[in-house]
Amino acid sequence: xxxxxxxxxxxxxxxxxxxxxxxxxxxxxxxxxxxxxxxxxxxxxxxxxxxxxxxxxxxxxxxxxxxxxxxxxxxxxxxxxxxxxxxxxxxxxxxxxxxxxxxxxxxxxxxxxxxxxxxxxxxxxxxxxxxxxxxxxxxxxxxxxxxxxxxxxxx
Numbered sequence: 001x002x003x004x005x006x007x008x009x010x011x012x013x014x015x016x017x018x019x020x021x022x023x024x025x026x027x028x029x030x031x032x033x034x035x036x037x038x039x040x041x042x043x044x045x046x047x048x049x050x051x052x053x054x055x056x057x058x059x060x061x062x063x064x065x066x067x068x069x070x071x072x073x074x075x076x077x078x079x080x081x082x083x084x085x086x087x088x089x090x091x092x093x094x095x096x097x098x099x100x101x102x103x104x105x106x107x108x109x110x111x112x113x114x115x116x117x118x119x120x121x122x123x124x125x126x127x128x129x130x131x132x133x134x135x136x137x138x139x140x141x142x143x144x145x146x147x148x149x150x151x152x153x154x155x
Contacts, residue, residue: 010077011045017069
């Protein structure tokens, strides 16, 4: 028996198919060898507490087979749900970053600019200092006999 989804929610699709087949969650857990708690999360379309996606896809397929539902439809609904969750997550992250940037008032921007200027000055000073250290000492002129004879004896 194949249940048609009343909604685009894969969890509701699985639950409706299970109820239509007259099976309890315990029955499905026994048939699929998937913990009842994980099946409850699947029916609630709550992927946040479930393990890796490869397991979830397998469980959804096994669940659909156990209750006589269309496994391809369950997989399609799962994929649509995952894509929607990812899109919402990416949109929320972009919105959060945009808000954080907008919160930088002109004072905040000035502080960032000042920090960048200090960093540039430190880099420039360290480069100049390293160039001074690498500069060879001026060459001494030739030593004459007169210089040697008038030099104090250090001994």
